[in-house]
Amino acid sequence: MASGTCALLWRITPPADRIFYLILLLAVAVVGVMASDHAIRETGLKDPSVVVIDEWLGQGVALLAAPHSWLGAGLAFVFFRVFDILKPPPVSLLERAPGGIGIMLDDVGAGLLAALCLHFLFLFLPFPGGGR
Secondary structure (H helix, E strand, O other): HHHHHHHHHHHHHOOOOOOHHHHHHHHHHHHHHHHHHHHHHHHHOOOOOOOOHHHHHHHHEEEEEEEOOOHHHHHHHHHHHHHHHHHHOHHHHOOOOOHHHHHHHHHHHHHHHHHHHHHHHHHOOOOOOOOO
């Protein structure tokens, strides 16, 4: 499970500078679109299961709003997986984009929804060890 591995690695590594982290996410997005397009051409499938870089990107986006704690990583993982599986609008609309962009965009959308939920959760509810 790529998103779980991403959340675990994020938690066990030291916190990264926000600009560096955003540049890393942008690089993952660019490589992901190219790799997804290649996988589509090779397999003939619209969303080949061998493509997991989209999960890394979506989970990475969700982690943007998480405090660097086990609670933050765990909640970011849960929220991202729920939105990635259920694909509520607008996530379901994003996956309609063509090619590798569509593969990547629906996970970005799920990550953004997860980040939004995390932001408000940690903003309004005091969690021990979960603060920013």
